[in-house]
Amino acid sequence: MSRFTRTAALIAALSLMAVACGGDDDSDAGDSSGGATPATTAAADSDSSSGSSSGGDSGQPATDAEETGGEEMSGEETPGEEMSGGEEMSGEEDSDSGEAEGEGTLVVGQPDVNGDGQVVIGIASPGDTNDGGFYENFVRGARAYTEEAGWGLIVADFINPADSESALSDLARQGIDFLAVGATELQDGLDAIACSDEFADIAMYLNASLAVDSECYGQSSDNYFQIHWVLGVAAAQLLERTGGTKAGFIGGPELAFSTIAHRSMEAGLKSILPDADLVVTHTGDFNDAALGIEAARAMLDQDIGVIHTFLGGAMFPTGGFVASEGGLALSASSNTCFPGSPFVGSSLFPPGDYLVANLRDFAAGQYREGVIRRFLVGIDPEVGAVLCDASAEEQATIDEVVAMIGSGELVPEELVEPLG
Numbered sequence: 370m371s372r373f374t375r376t377a378a379l380i381a382a383l384s385l386m387a388v389a390c391g392g393d394d395d396s397d398a399g400d401s402s403g404g405a406t407p408a409t410t411a412a413a414d415s416d417s418s419s420g421s422s423s424g425g426d427s428g429q430p431a432t433d434a435e436e437t438g439g440e441e442m443s444g445e446e447t448p449g450e451e452m453s454g455g456e457e458m459s460g461e462e463d464s465d466s467g468e469a470e471g472e473g474t475l476v477v478g479q480p481d482v483n484g485d486g487q488v489v490i491g492i493a494s495p496g497d498t499n500d501g502g503f504y505e506n507f508v509r510g511a512r513a514y515t516e517e518a519g520w521g522l523i524v525a526d527f528i529n530p531a532d533s534e535s536a537l538s539d540l541a542r543q544g545i546d547f548l549a550v551g552a553t554e555l556q557d558g559l560d561a562i563a564c565s566d567e568f569a570d571i572a573m574y575l576n577a578s579l580a581v582d583s584e585c586y587g588q589s590s591d592n593y594f595q596i597h598w599v600l601g602v603a604a605a606q607l608l609e610r611t612g613g614t615k616a617g618f619i620g621g622p623e624l625a626f627s628t629i630a631h632r633s634m635e636a637g638l639k640s641i642l643p644d645a646d647l648v649v650t651h652t653g654d655f656n657d658a659a660l661g662i663e664a665a666r667a668m669l670d671q672d673i674g675v676i677h678t679f680l681g682g683a684m685f686p687t688g689g690f691v692a693s694e695g696g697l698a699l700s701a702s703s704n705t706c707f708p709g710s711p712f713v714g715s716s717l718f719p720p721g722d723y724l725v726a727n728l729r730d731f732a733a734g735q736y737r738e739g740v741i742r743r744f745l746v747g748i749d750p751e752v753g754a755v756l757c758d759a760s761a762e763e764q765a766t767i768d769e770v771v772a773m774i775g776s777g778e779l780v781p782e783e784l785v786e787p788l789g
Contacts, residue, residue: 473587473737476572480520480731482546483570489521490728491545493537495554496656498526500682503702503720507551507576510721514728533558538568547572547731549724550586553579553626559586572736574727576720578626584739589723593629595746595774598781600677600699600716600754601637601647602770606763607675607697607713607756608638608645615646617668617676619687621655625788630679630716636785641766648673655680661687669694677701677716688712706757714756718744722751747775 480488492511496504508524515522523543528536533555541548541562548571550559556575563573563585573586580590604616618634620627635647648668652660661683668676669691677699678687688698692711703719705712723744730736744752753771756763773779 473739474584475734476731476736476738478570479572479734479736480546482572483544485544487521488518488547489523489543489545490515491540491543491548492522492524492526492551493528493533493540493548493555494524494526494551495528495530495533496526496552497682498524500656500685502684502700503681504551506703507549507720507724510719510723510725511549511728514725518728518732528555528558530554530557534561538562541568541571545571547574547728547736549574549576551576551720553577572731573738574724576723577741579629580741580743582739582741587727587736587738588741589720589727589744590741591718591723591744591752592746592782593626593718594633594781594785596716596718596752596754597630597633598637598640598779598785599746599767599770599774601634601639602641603714603754603756603759603763603767604634604675604677604699605638605641605645606759606766608642611674611697613672613674614642614644615648615671615673617665617673618647618649618679619661619664619668619676620649620651620679621681621683622653623651627651627679628788629785633781633785634677636781637770640770652680652683654683656682658683658686662690665691665696666694669696675699679716685711704755706755710757713758715754717751717753717755719751745775747771747773 476482478484490511492498492508494504494507496502498504498508504526508526512522514520523540523545525536525540534557537548537550537555537558548559548568550556550573553575556577559573559575560583562568563583575583575586575588577588577590578593580588608614608616616638618631620631631647631649638645638647648671650664650668652664654660661678661680665676665678665687674696676691676696678684678691679701680687684700688700688705689711691698697713698711700710700712700715702717703715703721704717705715723742727736727742746753754767756767759767770779774781
């Protein structure tokens, strides 16, 4: 039986059984391997950032006013300031990626919303924007675009979610025209200020993992069910290579989006290898490298050699440890298939790509608040999964699943156990 036939048959079986991904934290699948061709309908981000939707650090926010120039990444090598598909970010590229939900309200006076003769973008992040992961990807996207556009950039990172309202207010009072919040952990603070008359001359934006409607800011989101199902399919290719039967998933706090990620990864894995397991560990912190390495060591001791590091600042150290011990590490957020990378593949949900698509609209006077822009597998090239050195057969299997999701033939949300 071909892989294609087997994939379709297993997915059909899962549909009939209304199979759930086992909601406990003891089963899983990992991904990885290399593949310069992303497991989406197009190529992926070559930024060396990756990581998961964050996890707030308790440190004091550090705010840096910057001239938007390139910055070295904190990974082993810097693959370059590029967006998905290896194309450099440019204001000339179209901004059609991401399906817009809702009509929203056109921001008046954009891009110089406050009318002071200059355009300044403010970035707010709960994590380290030099982490080589998710947080840095968000800032790198903004930096490359604003440098090209001749705009200013102010970055505030290490924002404690408990202090998000005051931190975002302080940033908003620095003459910015567009406030971009990089992770859902800071959403409470954004909700508190977004509709305020004091900040009426600022366009606001949230990168949201599980977006809900808000009339006072625009959002980008994606579909973790789809992305991590594809990652599970990719992980199955690695297990078939190595003869393994178990993969691993290391996350930070056990939040809703992380649970969706590992349940969906497990379902995708089992759609190819029904007897495979995914072992899940939540360390409680996306950024604590010692905890990530400890979790990875425990998995490797159990002969779990394919491990997805769904982490923020801890992702590169944890992935590096896995690779140093002979395991196959998968990164989260953006394509880490570059020379010297410890990762053999990635899940793809790069926040910098999402932000740049919205900044292009802002530059053109078309940015709307009250709109959710969703990036979907099989439709938008930014999202999905990638194996850095996938064989032709492995890539064809992944591509088939991506196409099935894009066409609506496969709906991962219907096959994964719901939260709660």
